[in-house]
Amino acid sequence: xxxxxxxxxxxxxxxxxxxxxxxxxxxxxxxxxxxxxxxxxxxxxxxxxxxxxxxxxxxxxxxxxxxxxxxxxxxxxxxxxxxxxxxxxxxxxxxxxxxxxxxxxxxxxxxxxxxxxxxxxxxxxxxxxxxxxxxxxxxxxxxxxxxxxxxxxxxxxxxxxxxxxxxxxxxxxxxxxxxxxxxxxxxxxxxxxxxxxxxxxxxxxxxxxxxxxxxxxxxxxxxxxxxxxxxxxxxxxxxxxxxxxxxxxxxxxxxxxxxxxxxxxxxxxxxxxxxxxxxxxxxxxxxxxxxxxxxxxxxxxxxxxxxxxxxxxxxxxxxxxxxxxxxxxxxxxxxxxxxxxxxxxxxxxxxxxxxxxxxxxxxxxxxxxxxxxxxxxxxxxxxxxxxxxxxxxxxxxxxxxxxxxxxxxxxxx
Ligand code: PHB
Numbered sequence: 001x002x003x004x005x006x007x008x009x010x011x012x013x014x015x016x017x018x019x020x021x022x023x024x025x026x027x028x029x030x031x032x033x034x035x036x037x038x039x040x041x042x043x044x045x046x047x048x049x050x051x052x053x054x055x056x057x058x059x060x061x062x063x064x065x066x067x068x069x070x071x072x073x074x075x076x077x078x079x080x081x082x083x084x085x086x087x088x089x090x091x092x093x094x095x096x097x098x099x100x101x102x103x104x105x106x107x108x109x110x111x112x113x114x115x116x117x118x119x120x121x122x123x124x125x126x127x128x129x130x131x132x133x134x135x136x137x138x139x140x141x142x143x144x145x146x147x148x149x150x151x152x153x154x155x156x157x158x159x160x161x162x163x164x165x166x167x168x169x170x171x172x173x174x175x176x177x178x179x180x181x182x183x184x185x186x187x188x189x190x191x192x193x194x195x196x197x198x199x200x201x202x203x204x205x206x207x208x209x210x211x212x213x214x215x216x217x218x219x220x221x222x223x224x225x226x227x228x229x230x231x232x233x234x235x236x237x238x239x240x241x242x243x244x245x246x247x248x249x250x251x252x253x254x255x256x257x258x259x260x261x262x263x264x265x266x267x268x269x270x271x272x273x274x275x276x277x278x279x280x281x282x283x284x285x286x287x288x289x290x291x292x293x294x295x296x297x298x299x300x301x302x303x304x305x306x307x308x309x310x311x312x313x314x315x316x317x318x319x320x321x322x323x324x325x326x327x328x329x330x331x332x333x334x335x336x337x338x339x340x341x342x343x344x345x346x347x348x349x350x351x352x353x354x355x356x357x358x359x360x361x362x363x364x365x366x367x368x369x370x371x372x373x374x375x376x377x378x379x380x381x382x383x384x385x386x387x388x389x390x391x392x393x394x395x396x397x398x399x400x401x402x403x404x405x406x407x408x409x410x411x412x413x
Contacts, residue, residue, distance in 0.1 A: 018167035023049040026172035030139045033302030033319040034178030035128035040327040050139040066120035067313035069404025082127035089119030098222035104389040111399035148188040152296040183304035189295040201285035205242040212275025229266030285309040293346040308360035318356040324409035
C-alpha cells in the first residue's frame with residue numbers, strides 16, 4: 001500500500017449520513033500512545049487514522065501529570081515529534097524521600113547518568129497533535145467509536161458517530177485500541193470482564209493544582225504516620241500536590257485550610273509556597289492488566305491494556321513501550337505480510353508491563369500507610385525505607401526504575 005493511502009466517501013441511509021474511510025491502521029484514542037504510534041507509522045509510510053471522543057481543545061487543555069522518563073524523552077525528540085521537552089521541560093536529577101524525620105535524596109545522575117523530565121502530558125499531547133497536523137493527517141476529534149466489527153477478521157471496521165450525530169465507518173487492516181482506561185476496544189479483545197488481573201488499594205490521593213511557583217526544586221515523596229504526601233509541579237507557576245485520603249472522600253467537601261494543614265503536616269522541614277487552589281480531585285489507585293492484548297487484527301495498548309497507581313509516574317512511559325513494540329510489528333506486517341512480530345507483541349509488551357506494575361506497586365506500598373496497618377506493618381515499612389535509602393545498590397535500583405529502563409524495541413527512528 002502506498003504512503004498516505006486513504007479513501008473517503010459518504011453514503012446516505014434514509015436521513016443518516018455515514019462517512020466511510022479506508023486506511024491501513026485505525027487507531028482509537030488521541031492520547032500519547034495512539035498519537036505516537038500514528039507518528040512512527042507515518043515515518044515508515046504507513047497510513048493511519050486516529051479518532052478521539054474528545055475535542056482538540058479538551059485534550060490539549062486538560063492539565064495532566066508530568067514525569068517523562070529519559071528513554072521516553074529520547075523517543076519524542078529523536079523521532080522528530082519535538083525537542084520542547086529538553087528546552088522547556090524541567091530536568092530532574094533526583095527525588096527526595098522523607099520519612100521518620102529524615103530526608104533522603106536519590107541521585108539519578110550518580111546512579112544512572114540520566115534524568116527524568118517534568119513536562120506535563122498535555123504538553124506532550126500538543127507536540128504530538130502538532131506533528132500529525134504537520135504531516136497532513138489531523139486526527140478526527142469528537143468522533144466516538146461504538147464498536148469494532150469483524151474484529152477477528154483481517155479487515156476490521158470501527159463504527160461510531162461524530163459530534164453532529166453523523167455516522168462513520170473506518171475500514172482498516174489493523175485496529176488499535178489506545179482509548180484509555182474506559183476503553184471501548186477492550187471488550188472486542190477481552191470478551192468478559194474477568195479477563196484481567198486487578199488490584200484495588202484502600203487509599204487514594206487528594207490532588208490539588210495551586211497557582212504558585214514550586215515549593216522545592218525536586219519532587220518530594222513523604223511518608224508520615226498520617227499517610228503520604230507528594231509535592232510536584234506542573235510548570236514554573238503551577239504546583240501539583242497530593243495527600244493520601246480515603247477513596248470515598250468527596251473532593252468538594254475539603255476546605256482550602258484543611259488541605260494546607262494536611263499537606264504541610266505531611267512534609268515537615270519544607271515550607272510550602274501557598275497560592276490559590278484552582279482544582280481539587282480524588283484519584284483512586286488501581287493496578288490492572290488485561291489478559292489479552294490481541295484478537296486477530298485488533299490490538300490494545302497503553303491505559304486500554306493496563307493501569308498503574310500513580311506513584312512513580314509510569315503510565316505514559318509504559319504506554320510508549322507498547323507503542324514501540326506494536327510499531328515494529330506493524331512495520332514488519334506492512335513491509336512483508338509476516339505476522340511474526342504481531343504474534344510476539346503480547347509477550348514482548350507484557351514483560352515491561354509487569355516490571356512497571358511491580359515498580360508502581362512497590363513505590364506505592366513502601367510510602368503509603370494502609371488504614372488497617374498494624375504497628376508491626378508500620379515498623380516493617382520504616383525498616384524497608386531505611387534499607388532502601390541506606391543501600392547504594394537499592395539507590396541505583398530505584399533510580400534506574402524511576403528514570404526509566406531502556407526500551408527494547410528499536411525500529412522507530
Ligand atoms: C504528578 O506531578 O502528578 C506526579 C508526579 C510524580 C508521581 C505521580 C504524579 O509519582
